Amino acid sequence: MSSIPPTKSQIRKWTFEPLTNQAGEWANGVQAIATEHGAISRQLADSPGFWRGRTGDAMRVKGEEATSSLPKIADAFEKGSHASSQIAHILGFAKQTAVDAIKTAEDERYTVGEDGTVGYSEEFLYWLMEERDISYFLARATLDLGAKQHEDKIKKALRDAGDAAESAREAIDKLFEAVPIPPNEELGWITVFSQVEPDPQGMSKWPDGALKAAMEAKTLGEFEPLDVTQSELAMLENLSLGDKIRFYQIQSEASETAEELFPENHANGDPNTQDNHTDAFRHAYWNALMTQEFGADWTKEYTSKHEGRPDNAAVREAMDLHNNEVGRQLALANPDASPEEMREIVKNAIENGDTVVINQNQQLSFSNDVPVGQTVDSFQYDRDVQNKPGSFLPGNPIVDNAPVPK
Numbered sequence: 001m002s003s004i005p006p007t008k009s010q011i012r013k014w015t016f017e018p019l020t021n022q023a024g025e026w027a028n029g030v031q032a033i034a035t036e037h038g039a040i041s042r043q044l045a046d047s048p049g050f051w052r053g054r055t056g057d058a059m060r061v062k063g064e065e066a067t068s069s070l071p072k073i074a075d076a077f078e079k080g081s082h083a084s085s086q087i088a089h090i091l092g093f094a095k096q097t098a099v100d101a102i103k104t105a106e107d108e109r110y111t112v113g114e115d116g117t118v119g120y121s122e123e124f125l126y127w128l129m130e131e132r133d134i135s136y137f138l139a140r141a142t143l144d145l146g147a148k149q150h151e152d153k154i155k156k157a158l159r160d161a162g163d164a165a166e167s168a169r170e171a172i173d174k175l176f177e178a179v180p181i182p183p184n185e186e187l188g189w190i191t192v193f194s195q196v197e198p199d200p201q202g203m204s205k206w207p208d209g210a211l212k213a214a215m216e217a218k219t220l221g222e223f224e225p226l227d228v229t230q231s232e233l234a235m236l237e238n239l240s241l242g243d244k245i246r247f248y249q250i251q252s253e254a255s256e257t258a259e260e261l262f263p264e265n266h267a268n269g270d271p272n273t274q275d276n277h278t279d280a281f282r283h284a285y286w287n288a289l290m291t292q293e294f295g296a297d298w299t300k301e302y303t304s305k306h307e308g309r310p311d312n313a314a315v316r317e318a319m320d321l322h323n324n325e326v327g328r329q330l331a332l333a334n335p336d337a338s339p340e341e342m343r344e345i346v347k348n349a350i351e352n353g354d355t356v357v358i359n360q361n362q363q364l365s366f367s368n369d370v371p372v373g374q375t376v377d378s379f380q381y382d383r384d385v386q387n388k389p390g391s392f393l394p395g396n397p398i399v400d401n402a403p404v405p406k
Helices: 008-013 019-047 051-105 122-132 137-175 183-193 208-218 230-237 241-261 263-269 278-296 296-305 314-333 338-351 378-385
Strands: 202-208 224-231 356-358 362-365
Touching: 008 051, 019 051, 051 137, 122 137, 183 314, 183 362, 202 230, 208 241, 208 263, 224 230, 224 296, 224 362, 230 296, 241 263, 241 278, 241 338, 278 296, 278 314, 278 338, 278 356, 314 338, 314 356, 314 362
Parallel strands: none
Antiparallel strands: 202 224, 356 362
């Protein structure tokens, strides 16, 4: 397993009090569920004496459905309580190891970058020459060796901390897999749990320079570079030139097809292609074509990193990640579909409500519950999220396995 490691600043800010508190809340929840389960069971058993007929029978069926899920929830809460305490200990150890490694390097007057890169100042170099009465080259060799040793230790500690956090998330997810989600809560779960951590290294342009010229010369002609996260950039750089060109073509094809199929979103010259059915189709179709071309693992990792923009609001991020997953699953279910056939498959998914959009209340809705052209005003949404509490949620670590395409 490999996830994007935390930065120096992030690891120092890790706190485990919420995790410890959650363990206590889940333990209390087990007792509350047991009490509630007993009360509901008694009421259901007594109800035939005072509530007969179809309505009473229907109530009892619903009651039995509710009580049947309570033991699963209690079991998940009990296991979650124990797991949270253990996870807090494991993550605490991982944090301490990384923080201690950073402090040791800094105490020895080395500089430590956010990603764990270790260096030293010219001032330190000349101090060492004078202190030990050694030559410039020997002093530099000594410091280079020390920096390399510290860097290896720090970067390993940061990687281990990232892997521990990812393992913890997976463990908690697994505990709650068997717990049924109430139908009216599904959108809320998508919003909360379809989140990724922002890329700590920020944004970049891709492609540029000689690579852009080479891609233009091959087949693409002149085109505008894309805004990508640094994590996206690293994955793109590992593609062959032919795959880089195909990647760009797929993204362009997804955007053009989405705008062609949902022109209602662009009536009266409205340029908006976010948060609506155009956006939902583009993400699902993009992921479907990418999965066919590069494989599901590469596509999932890449498109998750694509959402690691620092300005990505929670509802918008959840929409994109959910629709990405829909597209990948459609491709896996229809591996031999042509682009034209996949276009219709994805369009049907939009119409059937498998995808989500953002409604005028700035919340998620299934795509068949909001008429085309009646989604949120994206420009107003952009203005609102900057000052609206809860607009940005903490995200899950992104796996950083960098799988080989295909």
